Amino acid sequence: MPFCTSALIRATAMALVITGTAVALPGCAVSVPPGVQPVSNFDASKYMGTWYELARIDHRFEKGLTQVTATYSLNADGSVTVLNRGYDPARQQWREAQGKARFLRQADEAALKVSFFGPFYGGYNVVSLDDQYQTALVIGSSLDYMWILSRNKTIPESQRQALLEKAHALGVDLDQVIRVEQ
Incomplete structure (x- = not known):
C-alpha cells in the first residue's frame, strides 16, 4: 500500500506541475498593449548605444536607483544585448543587470521582448522616437511600465512635457511617473 500511495502522490504532483506550466507559459507571451503603436521604419543600428533614463514608473527592480542607463548592442543573430x-544611493553601490531582447515581429518595428531572468520576457515598445534617435518614449508589456x-542626461522641459503628454494620451498614469536623477 505505501508504494501505491507514493506513486499516486508523485503522479498527482507531476500532473500539477504540468498543469501549472501549461497555465503559466501563455502568461509569458509578450504582446503590444492595446492602443499602443510601436515606431515603424525603426533602424535598430541607430538605436544601439547608451541611453539615459530621465523618467519612469518605478518598480521593484529599479526602486530607488539613480543615474540609470541602458546600453544596447546588436548581436550577429539579430538579437540585442x-x-x-543604476546607482543605489542607499547601499552606495552600482547595480546592473544584463539581458537579451528579440524583436516580436520584424526588425523595422520597435516592438521587442526582453528577458533578464531565463524564459520570462517583458515588453519593450518604443512608441516615440525623434528622427535623430536622441529621445525615446518606451512602454512595456502594459501601461504600468x-x-x-535620452542620449543626454537632460532634455529641454518642453520636450519632456511633450513625451509625458504622449504617454498620458496612451493611458499612462502620470501620477506614477518619477523623474530620475542623473
Missing part, C-alpha cells in the same frame, strides 16, 4: 545600470530615455 541589454545592459541596465514606462520610460523616457
Whole structure:
C-alpha cells in the first residue's frame, strides 16, 4: 500500500506541475498593449548605444536607483544585448543587470521582448522616437511600465512635457511617473 500511495502522490504532483506550466507559459507571451503603436521604419543600428533614463514608473527592480542607463548592442543573430545600470544611493553601490531582447515581429518595428531572468520576457515598445534617435518614449508589456530615455542626461522641459503628454494620451498614469536623477 505505501508504494501505491507514493506513486499516486508523485503522479498527482507531476500532473500539477504540468498543469501549472501549461497555465503559466501563455502568461509569458509578450504582446503590444492595446492602443499602443510601436515606431515603424525603426533602424535598430541607430538605436544601439547608451541611453539615459530621465523618467519612469518605478518598480521593484529599479526602486530607488539613480543615474540609470541602458546600453544596447546588436548581436550577429539579430538579437540585442541589454545592459541596465543604476546607482543605489542607499547601499552606495552600482547595480546592473544584463539581458537579451528579440524583436516580436520584424526588425523595422520597435516592438521587442526582453528577458533578464531565463524564459520570462517583458515588453519593450518604443512608441516615440525623434528622427535623430536622441529621445525615446518606451512602454512595456502594459501601461504600468514606462520610460523616457535620452542620449543626454537632460532634455529641454518642453520636450519632456511633450513625451509625458504622449504617454498620458496612451493611458499612462502620470501620477506614477518619477523623474530620475542623473
